[in-house]
Amino acid sequence: MEEFFEQARKILAEQLGMDPELITWDTTFEEIDADSIDIVEMLMALEDIYDVEFPEDNLEDYKTMGSLIKALYQVISAK
Amino acid sequence: MRIAVDAMGGDYAPQEIVKGCVKAADLLSDVELILVGDREVLEEELRRCGWAGRGIRIHHASQVIEMNEHPALALRKKKDSSIMVATMLVKAGEAEAVVSCGNTGAQMAAALFAWGCFDGIDRPAIGTLIPRYNGYTVMLDVGANVDVKAEQLVQFALMGSAYARTALGVENPRVGLLSNGEEETKGNQVTLAAYARLKDLNGLNFVGNVEGRDLFTGRADVVVCDGFVGNTILKVMEGLIGELMKRLQDAGIDSRELLQDFDYTRIGGAPLLGVKGVSVVCHGSSRAEAVYNGIAQAVRCVNQDMVASLNHSLAAVG
Numbered sequence: 001m002e003e004f005f006e007q008a009r010k011i012l013a014e015q016l017g018m019d020p021e022l023i024t025w026d027t028t029f030e031e032i033d034a035d036s037i038d039i040v041e042m043l044m045a046l047e048d049i050y051d052v053e054f055p056e057d058n059l060e061d062y063k064t065m066g067s068l069i070k071a072l073y074q075v076i077s078a079k
Numbered sequence: 080m081r082i083a084v085d086a087m088g089g090d091y092a093p094q095e096i097v098k099g100c101v102k103a104a105d106l107l108s109d110v111e112l113i114l115v116g117d118r119e120v121l122e123e124e125l126r127r128c129g130w131a132g133r134g135i136r137i138h139h140a141s142q143v144i145e146m147n148e149h150p151a152l153a154l155r156k157k158k159d160s161s162i163m164v165a166t167m168l169v170k171a172g173e174a175e176a177v178v179s180c181g182n183t184g185a186q187m188a189a190a191l192f193a194w195g196c197f198d199g200i201d202r203p204a205i206g207t208l209i210p211r212y213n214g215y216t217v218m219l220d221v222g223a224n225v226d227v228k229a230e231q232l233v234q235f236a237l238m239g240s241a242y243a244r245t246a247l248g249v250e251n252p253r254v255g256l257l258s259n260g261e262e263e264t265k266g267n268q269v270t271l272a273a274y275a276r277l278k279d280l281n282g283l284n285f286v287g288n289v290e291g292r293d294l295f296t297g298r299a300d301v302v303v304c305d306g307f308v309g310n311t312i313l314k315v316m317e318g319l320i321g322e323l324m325k326r327l328q329d330a331g332i333d334s335r336e337l338l339q340d341f342d343y344t345r346i347g348g349a350p351l352l353g354v355k356g357v358s359v360v361c362h363g364s365s366r367a368e369a370v371y372n373g374i375a376q377a378v379r380c381v382n383q384d385m386v387a388s389l390n391h392s393l394a395a396v397g
Contacts, residue, residue, distance in 0.1 A: 015201075017230065033226075033228070035151075035226070036149055036150070036151035036152050037150075037151045037188055037191065037202070039151070040151040040152070040154070040155055040188070040192070041191075041192070043155075056152075056155045056156040059152050060149060060152055
């Protein structure tokens with residue numbers, strides 16, 4: 001899961017033009033000014049890399065990078 | 080030329096959208112309209128409008144993104160939404176442009192996800208032409224991005240400059256940053272940071288801060304602001320012009336012709352700038368006449384080869 005997190009935060013950091021090290025498991029999307037478009041773009045990039053389709057439900061419920069990545073990792077693990 | 084029209088988006092969809100399309104099919108030559116939405120509903124509307132049977136076909140889409148939905152998340156959930164399907168038709172080469180009166184955020188996100196932005200552009204902006212004495216001022220963003228970062232305002236400045244060259248033929252457009260005063264020290268945190276970056280930007284004719292009134296003074300060819308402010312200005316203008324017309328009418332003066340340039344129904348729509356395709360954003364309250372003019376706007380953007388010109392111009396400046 002660490003590797004997956006690393007990949008995700010690298011993508012998001014590049015989109016936001018910031019240092020990936022500043023994004024931790026506990027970082028909230030609000031803290032780093034990541035809006036829903038940034039989150040969906042990150043998801044789409046991860047879907048391409050891992051060749052999966054993440055479920056569409058309740059994305060808005062995930063407030064931190066860690067909580068979203070844990071949920072997405074379950075999809076990849078189940079593949 | 081084929082134009083995909085999101086027939087389900089807007090306060091008066093699908094009736095007024097279909098009526099506007101029927102008018103466009105009658106009046107615009109060499110244009111085929113692809114109505115995107117619920118086939119049964121659209122067939123019924125076409126029948127009701129007395130459609131002559133040419134220039135329009137229907138492409139079925141089973142879902143609609145409502146005005147109050149969260150754009151990016153709704154697009155993920157509703158892959159068969161009319162706006163997403165219409166945008167994908169352009170990606171597939173089946174249409175040259177999209178027109179929508181629906182959820183602006185969803186229209187922007189659909190274009191962003193399906194087509195992507197030009198290099199160096201994070202988010203598209205809506206650029207509109209504000210009529211002024213003897214010309215026009217490009218104003219952007221007028222509603223795609225309500226919260227922006229300073230870097231995005233810099234990108235809007237570059238896009239606005241490129242659009243002024245393309246749409247107005249201005250060789251070296253003067254670009255102003257909308258603020259609450261002309262001095263460099265005026266503005267909120269975002270505009271102050273944007274100013275600092277813009278003044279040192281090579282290849283851009285930045286003229287400093289401009290004020291709201293400068294939309295009409297000609298001090299700048301391009302006025303840059305965030306989508307929250309830009310949209311608010313448009314709506315204030317809409318209300319003010321309506322008020323003026325009423326007062327003039329009361330005084331026995333018919334001002335319709337005089338003020339027609341400011342009538343959004345005649346302008347129709349404004350293009351999303353920065354994405355690799357033509358997507359014309361229309362007022363959510365558009366009725367048939369505005370829809371017709373929005374389609375005409377899309378035709379102009381395609382005929383001007385706006386996307387390629389913008390890309391070329393951005394590459395030259397950026």
